[in-house]
Amino acid sequence: MSVTRKPYRGKSGINPRTYVGRDFARGMFYSEMFDAEERGRQMAVLKMLADPTSRKRVEDTFGIAFTRSRYPEAYAKL
C-alpha cells in the first residue's frame, strides 16, 4: 500500500521558523540532530578541539588538506 504525503504548503499549523523536520514528533530541533555518521565526525571534531595531538595525528596520517576539509570546525579560532 502506498502512502501519499501532502507537501508542506504553509497551512499545516507548523511555523516554518520552528519547523523541526523529521523529528517533529519527538519535539527535538532538527538543528540539534545528526545521523550516526555525522555524530561520529562531530565527536572527532570535539576531540581535536580538546586535544591538539589528536588533530595532529590525523594530519600526519591523512594530510592537512583532508583534515581541514573534513573537520573545518577543528581549525576555528576559539
Added chain:
Amino acid sequence: MPSGHFAKAIHQLYSVRDLNAGTGDANLGGLIQALPSGFNASGGSPVRPGDRAILSVADALALSDTTIGTLYDGLFVYYLHDSGATATATRGRLVFHDLAAADDAYQVTPDEDANITVRDWAGVTITATVTDAYYWWTQAAGKVVARFRGTLTGTGAVGVGAYAAAQGAGADVGTLDVYASAANPTFTYALGDQIVQNYIGVAEATPTNGGITAVRIPMRLKKF
C-alpha cells in the same frame, strides 16, 4: 532513559576523550571531574544506552588512545555493562546482550549465556577494561581488534573466518576462534547451525593463539 536513536545530539566537551581509554562512565551522562571523592553526579552528557555512532577511519584515529591501540572505522554503540558479571569485559573480548535485562536497558554482559551461549553477541570491547555497572562504547561492526582464544582450533591466516569460540567461561570467555585447516568434523545440521550463528567476521591479520588482531565484522551481523 534508554535511547537507541541513530540520530542524536553529540557529546559535550567534558566527555570528549579517547573512546578506547578508561574503564567506562560510572554514571549515565558521564562523571563530573574534580568533585569531592565519592560524589557521583551526572556530567550531563546526552549520550544514552543504545546510542550509535559511525566513525570513519579518520574519526576513529582522532578518538584513539594510541597507547592502548588504534580504533578503526565502524559502528559503535553505547551500552550499560552488567553489574554482576563473572567475567571481565577486557579489550578485544565479545560482550553479549544481557537476557536478564529489559531490551530498552541496552545492557550487555561479558558472560556467555548458559543457554544460547554466544549467539546474542553485541559487540567487542575497545577499552582495556569496562568496569561492571559502567557505561561505555562498544564496537559492533567494522574493523575491530579482537582477542582470539589461547589455542586456536584451526590455523590462523589472513582472510579466514573468525567465530565466537563459545568456551563458556574461563580464560577464553568472549574470545574468537578459527576453524580453517582444522580436522573436518562430521557434518550435522546442528553443527552447521552453530557455525552460522557463531560467525563474527573475516580476519584481516593472522590470528594467533591468545593474540589480539584485526577482524572485519559485517554490519549485517549487528543484532540491534
